[in-house]
Amino acid sequence: MLSSLPPLTVVIAAPRGFCAGVDRAIKIVELALERYGAPVYVRHEIVHNKFVVDRLRRLGAIFVEELDEVPDGLPVVFSAHGVPKAVPAAAQERGLDYLDATCPLVSKVHRQAERLIEAGRHIIFIGHAGHPEVIGTFGQVPAGAMTLVETVGDVATLRPADPDNLAFLTQTTLSVDDTAAIVAALRARFPGIRAPRGEDICYATSNRQAAVKAIASRCDRLLVIGAPNSSNSVRLVEVAEREGVPARLIQRAGEMDWDWLGDARNLGLTAGASAPEVLVQEVLDTLARRYTLQVEEAEHVPEGMTFKLPRELVA
Known part of the structure; x- marks a missing residue:
């Protein structure tokens, strides 16, 4: 018929x-629940997906936005997006067991940022204001050591103190085409700007x-x-x-x-x-x-x- x-x-x-980073982050929460038992606290959504978060919540994960919301003596997992250095430092100070589920490709950007600052360069960071990954990356370096740009138009307004000593990095989840246009604008305006060793967009x-x-x-x-x-x-x-x-x-x-x-x-x-x-x-x-x-x-x-x-x- x-x-x-x-x-x-x-x-x-x-x-x-x-992706591999998301798969790893979810597995970390699952294994932490097996190892420690419920509840396991997770700072921020482990990944940005309600279905995934709700499933882990049913298994015993408790999602919070700040470390202050985690009771003493209970384990906490940091999300795949990465966290500022101050967060694990505060966890250590409180004696909390913590697990870092930051995607290794985000961690790679963090390490690059640290090396560039050690080399005395100011970083232009291409990303979206307020995104957890951007907050986490800015939290790897001293305040004022990095400037955020979101659009090609932002590049025209940059007024760096030392235009000949710049580098750029990017958020890992950006539009490939948009980012290429912003990078082209940065290179046109600051020909000596240092690029990442490899592609930051994952x-x-x-x-x-x-x-x-x-x-x-x-x-x-x-x-x-x-x-x-x-x-x-x-x-x-x-x-x-x-x-x-x-x-x-x-x-x-x-x-x-x-x-x-x-x-x-x-x-x-x-x-x-x-x-x-x-x-x-x-x-x-x-x-x-x-x-x-x-x-x-x-x-x-x-x-x-x-x-x-x-x-x-x-x-």
Whole structure:
């Protein structure tokens, strides 16, 4: 019997979803709960995804914004976004057991910042004001040693005390294209500015943006599964729209806007680096109740990146 449902081709971007840093951070909380028992406190959302946070909360994790909210004698985990140096120092002073789930690629930026300051350079940091990763990175160096820029326009307003002794670093979850434009503006204005030794924007952010670009020409609409406070997820929406494809960010299938989807026949689907694959399947299952689906996954080279867990959890 022929289906009476309208046809819809869903083109799933690849790679998508969890990156190695997110996977590691979640595993750290899970192992801490096994090792110490509930509750385990987590300073800030371990990753920016409500589904993930709610699941860990059910297992016994308690999420707080400040270390002052952690009772004495209980373990605390620092989120994947990184924290200022003052936070672990305060934990040590209180005698708290703490585990640092900072993504190793964010930690790499922290180490670069320290070395540049030791070399006497002022750092121009490309990022988004208020993002936990930016706050954490600024907290690695003395106050006033780093200046934030968010746009190409910000570059024109810079008035560094020593224009010939600058360096730049970037947040790991930025738009590749936006960042390239800002870097070009910095280099044009300050030709001697020192660049990072390697790319600061992480492999997962770059790969997921490239994956959206790769499928954009085949799509009438594109859905990104991710949280509104997830920088890398928001960037995926921007990438799609720059490619001329209307795009929406949703956290769960229940947020689907059917009027927005309209009479689209080719829908792109991806997930930010903090969104688990189960949410991709949830969206597909929801679509299948309204459409006769044809699902196509884009070809890709598997990422294969893994990061070591803290020694105290695997010993």
